[in-house]
Amino acid sequence: MLDKKLLDILACPKCKGELEYRPQEQKLLCWACRLGYRIEDDIPVMLIDEAQPLEGSGR
Amino acid sequence: MMKHPDIRMGEDAYAREREWHQGLPWTAAPAETAQSLWDIGSVIRLCGCAKGSTVLDLGCGPGWTSWFLRKCGYRVINVDISFQMLVMSRARDDQAPPAVPVAANGERLPFRANKFDAVVVYDALHHMPDVPAVIRECWRVLKPGGTITIGEPGLIHNLSPSARAIARRTGVLEKGFARIQLQWILLVAGFRAVRHHHRGEITGTRLLSFLSLIAGFMLEPLLPRRKLWLAASKPTATERPAP
Numbered sequence: 001m002l003d004k005k006l007l008d009i010l011a012c013p014k015c016k017g018e019l020e021y022r023p024q025e026q027k028l029l030c031w032a033c034r035l036g037y038r039i040e041d042d043i044p045v046m047l048i049d050e051a052q053p054l055e056g057s058g059r
Numbered sequence: 060m061m062k063h064p065d066i067r068m069g070e071d072a073y074a075r076e077r078e079w080h081q082g083l084p085w086t087a088a089p090a091e092t093a094q095s096l097w098d099i100g101s102v103i104r105l106c107g108c109a110k111g112s113t114v115l116d117l118g119c120g121p122g123w124t125s126w127f128l129r130k131c132g133y134r135v136i137n138v139d140i141s142f143q144m145l146v147m148s149r150a151r152d153d154q155a156p157p158a159v160p161v162a163a164n165g166e167r168l169p170f171r172a173n174k175f176d177a178v179v180v181y182d183a184l185h186h187m188p189d190v191p192a193v194i195r196e197c198w199r200v201l202k203p204g205g206t207i208t209i210g211e212p213g214l215i216h217n218l219s220p221s222a223r224a225i226a227r228r229t230g231v232l233e234k235g236f237a238r239i240q241l242q243w244i245l246l247v248a249g250f251r252a253v254r255h256h257h258r259g260e261i262t263g264t265r266l267l268s269f270l271s272l273i274a275g276f277m278l279e280p281l282l283p284r285r286k287l288w289l290a291a292s293k294p295t296a297t298e299r300p301a302p
Contacts, residue, residue: 009171043162047140
């Protein structure tokens with residue numbers, strides 16, 4: 001689980017917009033950029049080059 | 060999955076220099092250890108925020124700087140482009156609550172605006188390709204009145220035998236900065252009260268700061284390997300000029 005205070009300040013590195021936290025998938029999603037950032041070993045990897053494109057319409 | 064070239068470099072550096080990184084600030088050379096301990100003292104002095112402040116340690120590497128920052132009672136967010144460095148920083152973290160690691164590129168920080176009381180960039184800027192972009196991002200994430208502290212090797216760092224050897228071995232980017240160059244980048248990004256410090260010491264008055272700046276400017280060509288220490292503040296709403 002990610003630190004609650006960290007979640008309050010994290011934003012998408014590309015658009016600086018809001019992220020959706022999905023603990024089961026270990027991912028942080030930005031629906032504006034349609035990018036998914038993985039969380040590995042409780043470390044969010046917030047690198048645009050390593051993000052995965054999102055499919056579907058989200059929430 | 061495509062990996063950012065800087066991450067490949069960072070992970071390569073990690074693999075090759077693992078033992079050295081893990082030991083920092085303690086190394087086989089006592090003089091090098093003394094320099095690192097002096098440097099962290101300078102970081103803490105220049106950072107100068109209250110206990111409990113939220114500090115971003117940008118380019119934290121193996122995390123020894125944030126270990127000291129947390130000993131001072133700060134809440135630290137560790138950022139590095141290398142995932143392996145963050146794993147290493149967490150492994151040495153024996154304090155509660157631990158520093159919070161985030162893998163990110165300094166040019167595109169994944170934080171909302173106005174969230175940090177201080178940003179520390181120690182011995183890291185000279186590994187980053189687009190320094191003005193990094194400084195702009197630091198300005199954005201700092202709270203009004205927040206401070207940035209920069210500690211960098213001198214003007215001809217990239218020509219030094221040790222930096223050239225590291226660049227050859229690991230492929231990591233090495234640069235040298237002139238003090239005035241970093242001061243200009245800070246001013247253009249919107250920072251004010253840009254202060255230059257000799258050996259990380261705080262000069263007490265405006266006059267002393269001014270004299271230190273002039274002395275630094277005159278001495279720099281003679282001491283190009285001298286470490287650069289800069290601190291600057293993000294203006295508060297009342298300090299900002301009307302648009």
